[in-house]
Amino acid sequence: MSTLKVGLIGAGGISRVHADAWRALGAEGFVTSLEGADEIAAEYGFTEVADVDTLIDRVDVVDIVTPSSTHADFALRAIARGRHVVCEKPLAPTAADAAAVARAADAAGVRLFPAHVVxxxxxxxxxxxxxxxxxxxxxxxxxxxxxxxxxxxxxxxxxxxxxxxxxxxxxxxxxxxxxxxxxxxxxxxxxxxxxxxxxxxxxxxxxxxxxxxxxxxxxxxxxxxxxxxxxxxxxxxxxxxxxxxxxxxxxxxxxxxxxxxxxxxxxxxxxxxQESPYYAEIADFVTAIAEGRDALVTPRDGIxxxxxxxxxxxxxxxxxxxxxxxxxxxxxx
CATH class of the missing domain: 3.30.360.10 (Dihydrodipicolinate Reductase; domain 2)
Incomplete structure (x- = not known):
C-alpha cells in the first residue's frame, strides 16, 4: 500500500495539531501558506510547496486549516481535481456555501470531512x-x-x-x-x-x-x-x-x-x-476513506x-x- 500524501493549506495555530496527527499516522506531508509554511515543514518533516494548486496536484487528501472565509473556495478547488478534503470548522460561512461544497464532493466521488473535533x-x-x-x-x-x-x-x-x-x-x-x-x-x-x-x-x-x-x-x-x-x-x-x-x-x-x-x-x-482528539479525528477520516464508511462527522453535520x-x-x-x-x-x- 502506497503512503498517503496529505497537503496542509494553512500554517496557523490549529495547523500544528493536524500536522502532528498526520505525522503520527505515517502520511507524507506537504504544506503551503502565505506565511509560516517553512516552520511547519521544518517542525513536522513536511515539504513546503509554493502555492495551493501545486499542493493539490501532489497529494491524495487536502487538509484546510485557513481562515473560515477561504474554506469553501479551497475545498471546491481540491474537489474539482479529485482530492478528498478535510476542512476545519466551519465548513463555510453560510449553509448554502457548505451545501454547495458537499454536493460537489458527492458529484466528484470524493470524501468531505468537516473537522468538528469535540x-x-x-x-x-x-x-x-x-x-x-x-x-x-x-x-x-x-x-x-x-x-x-x-x-x-x-x-x-x-x-x-x-x-x-x-x-x-x-x-x-x-x-x-x-x-x-x-x-x-x-x-x-x-x-x-x-x-x-x-x-x-x-x-x-x-x-x-x-x-x-x-x-x-x-x-x-x-x-x-x-x-x-x-x-x-x-x-x-x-x-x-x-x-x-x-x-x-x-x-x-x-x-x-x-x-x-x-x-x-x-x-x-x-x-x-488516551490520545489526542485531533489524532482520533484524523484517524477516523483516514479509516473512513479506506473502508468506504461514514466518519463520525458527516458533510450533513457540517452543513x-x-x-x-x-x-x-x-x-x-x-x-x-x-x-x-x-x-x-x-x-x-
Whole structure:
C-alpha cells in the first residue's frame, strides 16, 4: 500500500495539531501558506510547496486549516481535481456555501470531512453513549458553555468573512447539541456587546437557545474573554431519569447522576482520553476513506452546524426567534 500524501493549506495555530496527527499516522506531508509554511515543514518533516494548486496536484487528501472565509473556495478547488478534503470548522460561512461544497464532493466521488473535533473528545463521546443507552431517560434540557481568551488574528472579529463568536467558538457546542438531541427547529440568540459595523467586540458573550424537533431545549453560552483567562468548557444533559455533566474546571471527571442498576457501582468514568482528539479525528477520516464508511462527522453535520450558526446571527439581528425548515432527504449527508 502506497503512503498517503496529505497537503496542509494553512500554517496557523490549529495547523500544528493536524500536522502532528498526520505525522503520527505515517502520511507524507506537504504544506503551503502565505506565511509560516517553512516552520511547519521544518517542525513536522513536511515539504513546503509554493502555492495551493501545486499542493493539490501532489497529494491524495487536502487538509484546510485557513481562515473560515477561504474554506469553501479551497475545498471546491481540491474537489474539482479529485482530492478528498478535510476542512476545519466551519465548513463555510453560510449553509448554502457548505451545501454547495458537499454536493460537489458527492458529484466528484470524493470524501468531505468537516473537522468538528469535540465529537472525538472522550468526555463528550461518553455523554453521547450515556444518552443513547437510556441511562438518563428521555432528554429534556442541555446546557453548554465555552469560554476563553479572545483570539488575536483580526479576521475572527469580522462576521462578514466567517468570523464571530457564534460561528467560530460556539459552533462546537451547536454541533454537540444536535449530536445529542437531533435537528433544530428554532433558534433564538443574543449577544452582548453587539457587533457594530461588522466588528465583533471583545470581550463578548453570546447565548443561543435551540429548540430541537425532538422537543429538547439546548442553552449554549459562549464568551471571548480577556487575554490570559484560562479556557473553560462545560456540558450538562438532564433527562427524565437523571443527568450527565462535565466541567473542565472542576475535578476533571465526567459524572452521571442516575439510578444505578442493582449491584452497580457509582458511574464515574475517567475524563481524559488516551490520545489526542485531533489524532482520533484524523484517524477516523483516514479509516473512513479506506473502508468506504461514514466518519463520525458527516458533510450533513457540517452543513447543519453552519445553518444553526447562521440562524443565530439572523436572530440576533432581528431580536426574535428564527425557524429552520427540515432538509430534504436527498441533500448531502
Amino acid at each position: 465529537r472525538y473528545m472522550g468526555e463528550y463521546r461518553k455523554i453521547k453513549e450515556t444518552i443513547d443507552a437510556g441511562r438518563i431517560g428521555t432528554v429534556a434540557v442541555q446546557r453548554f458553555s465555552r469560554a476563553g481568551s479572545a483570539p488575536l488574528t483580526p479576521w475572527f472579529f469580522r462576521e462578514s468573512t466567517g468570523g464571530g463568536v457564534v460561528r467560530d467558538l460556539m459552533i462546537h457546542d451547536i454541533d454537540q447539541a444536535m449530536w445529542f438531541a437531533g435537528p433544530v427547529a428554532q433558534v433564538f440568540a443574543v449577544q452582548n456587546p453587539p457587533t457594530v459595523d461588522d466588528r465583533v467586540p471583545a470581550p463578548v458573550t453570546s447565548h443561543v437557545v435551540l429548540t430541537h424537533r425532538s422537543g429538547v431545549i439546548s442553552h449554549i453560552h459562549g464568551s471571548w474573554v480577556a487575554a490570559g483567562m484560562p479556557f473553560r468548557t462545560s456540558v450538562e444533559v438532564a433527562g427524565s431519569a437523571g443527568r450527565v455533566r462535565y466541567d473542565s474546571a472542576e475535578d476533571l471527571s465526567l459524572r452521571t447522576d442516575a439510578v444505578a442498576a442493582p449491584g452497580s457501582p457509582d458511574y464515574l468514568p475517567p475524563m481524559s482520553p 447543519d452546524a453552519v445553518a444553526v450558526a447562521e440562524a443565530a446571527y439572523a436572530s440576533i439581528a432581528a431580536g426574535a426567534p428564527v425557524s429552520l425548515t427540515a432538509e430534504a432527504e436527498e441533500d448531502p449527508r
